[in-house]
Amino acid sequence: MAAFIEVEGLSLSIGGASILKDISFSLEKGRFLGIIGPNGAGKSSLLKCIGRLHKRFSGSVRLDGVPLTSMPERMLARRIAWVHQTGSDSLPFTVREFALMSRYPWQSAFGGITRKDIEITEAALSVARVEHIADRRLGSLSGGERQKALIAAALAQGTDVLFLDEPTSFLDYRHQVETIELITRVNRESGITVLLVTHDINLALYGADDLLAIKRGEVCWKGPSRDILNGDLLFDIFETEFQSFAHQGQSVPYVVPKGLVR
Numbered sequence: 413m414a415a416f417i418e419v420e421g422l423s424l425s426i427g428g429a430s431i432l433k434d435i436s437f438s439l440e441k442g443r444f445l446g447i448i449g450p451n452g453a454g455k456s457s458l459l460k461c462i463g464r465l466h467k468r469f470s471g472s473v474r475l476d477g478v479p480l481t482s483m484p485e486r487m488l489a490r491r492i493a494w495v496h497q498t499g500s501d502s503l504p505f506t507v508r509e510f511a512l513m514s515r516y517p518w519q520s521a522f523g524g525i526t527r528k529d530i531e532i533t534e535a536a537l538s539v540a541r542v543e544h545i546a547d548r549r550l551g552s553l554s555g556g557e558r559q560k561a562l563i564a565a566a567l568a569q570g571t572d573v574l575f576l577d578e579p580t581s582f583l584d585y586r587h588q589v590e591t592i593e594l595i596t597r598v599n600r601e602s603g604i605t606v607l608l609v610t611h612d613i614n615l616a617l618y619g620a621d622d623l624l625a626i627k628r629g630e631v632c633w634k635g636p637s638r639d640i641l642n643g644d645l646l647f648d649i650f651e652t653e654f655q656s657f658a659h660q661g662q663s664v665p666y667v668v669p670k671g672l673v674r
Contacts, residue, residue, distance in 0.1 A: 416438075416441035417474070417475055417605065418472075419436055419438070420472045421434055421471035422458070422471035423471055431457045431629055432457055435458060435630070436631070437624055437631065442599075443605060444605075444606040444619055444621045445605075445606065445607050445608070445621070445622050445624060446608050446617075446623045447459065447608065447609045448649070450650055451611060454626050454629040456609055459577055459609050463494065475573070487517075490517045490571060491572060492573045492575060493575070494566065495559070495579055496562075503551070504551070506549055507546045507549075507561040507565075510550060511537060512525065513565070514533075514566065514569040515533060515568060517569065532570060533568045536565070536567035539602075540563050542560050545561065556584065556586065556590060559587065560587075563598075572604055574607070578609055578610055578611070579595065579608065592619050613667055614667060616637060617664045617667070621636070623636075623640050625640070625649045632648065632649055638664065652669050653670040655668060655669075655673050
C-alpha cells in the first residue's frame with residue numbers, strides 16, 4: 413500500500429538547539445501510529461512539524477502525495493484535526509458550540525452554519541458519547557469529560573487524520589481507559605489515520621498498530637507495536653528495565669518498570 417504520510421529528513425532547531433535530527437518514516441492510510449520516547453525526546457515537536465504548527469524545519473512532509481508546505485491553511489484544516497494536551501478549560505463555549513466551531517474549514521465566508529454542519533456535529537457528539545454534556549461549558553467539565561469533548565470537536569472537523577498530543581495526561585484511570593478506547597474505536601470504525609504522542613507504553617500498545625520511538629531527537633526504532641517488547645528495545649529507549657505481565661486471554665501484555673515491581 414502506498415504511503416499516506418511521508419516524512420523525509422526532518423530536522424528542527426530552536427534557539428540554536430537541535431531538537432530533531434534527520435527524521436524519516438512513512439505511514440499508510442488508516443493506520444494508528446504511536447510516537448513514544450522519554451520526556452524531552454522531541455515527540456511533541458515532531459508532531460507539530462508534521463502538522464505544520466512548527467514551520468521552520470528542514471526536510472519534507474507529504475500528505476497523500478502533497479507537500480504540506482504547498483497546502484493552504486483551510487485545506488490543511490480539512491485534512492488534519494488536533495487534540496492538544498491543555499488550554500481548553502477556560503474557553504467560554506459549550507461542548508456543542510465548540511464542536512460546531514470545528515466545522516469552519518468547510519464553511520463559506522458568507523454561508524454560515526448549515527444543516528449538514530449541525531448533522532455532522534451531532535453525529536460526532538454521539539460517537540464520542542458526550543451528548544449528555546453537550547450543553548455544558550467546557551470549563552465546567554472534569555478533565556476526562558473535557559478530553560472526550562475535544563475529541564468530539566476534532567471528529568466534527570471532518571478530517572481523515574487525527575493528531576493527539578499526550579491525550580491522557582492528568583486523567584484518572586477511568587478516563588484514561590475511556591479516552592484510549594474512544595481513539596481506538598474511531599480509528600478502527602472510521603478509518604481515520606491517527607498519530608498519537610505518549611510516554612505511556614501501555615496506552616500505545618493498546619491502540620497503536622505501529623510505534624515510532626524517538627530518543628534525543630532521533631528515530632531509534634519503528635515497527636509493529638508488539639515488537640517493542642522484543643529483546644532490550646524498551647531498555648534502549650527509556651534506559652530502564654521493564655517487566656511484562658499477561659493473563660490468560662489477554663492479547664497484549666502490560667509492562668511496568670522493574671523498579672516499581674515488588
